[in-house]
Amino acid sequence: MKLYEVIFWGSRGNGDAEDTIYFVRAPDFRAAVDEVSTNASPSYHGGERFPLAHVVYEVGSDASLSGESRQQILRGPYFQHAYNHGWRAWHRKIEGSDYTRDWEEETHAA
DSSP states (O other): OEEEEEEESSBTTBTTSOEEEEEEEESSHHHHHHHHHHHSOGGGTTTOSSOOOOEEEEEEEOOOOSSOOOSEEEEEEEEEOOOOSSOEEEEEEEETTEEEEEEEEOOOOO
């Protein structure tokens, strides 16, 4: 299992505020997004039942020794500005001025 930050730009519907972040254990980034979309409270996302996350950071691997390593939200939502500290990342594709349901991996030029 991997550990991810699933991030929504802004918080509680305010795009200028701190970001809404969930720390999630999942087998891949898409499963992490699905976990949050299914189990996050709509009250944190302007009443949206299935909000679209904007970005996902892969922050590491789950090294817990417990036998319980199921997919789940480990922490969140918490509200702070999201920063990528060199982690692998995926962003929603944008067409025109709208976010799509498609993802693209962030690449860094060497």
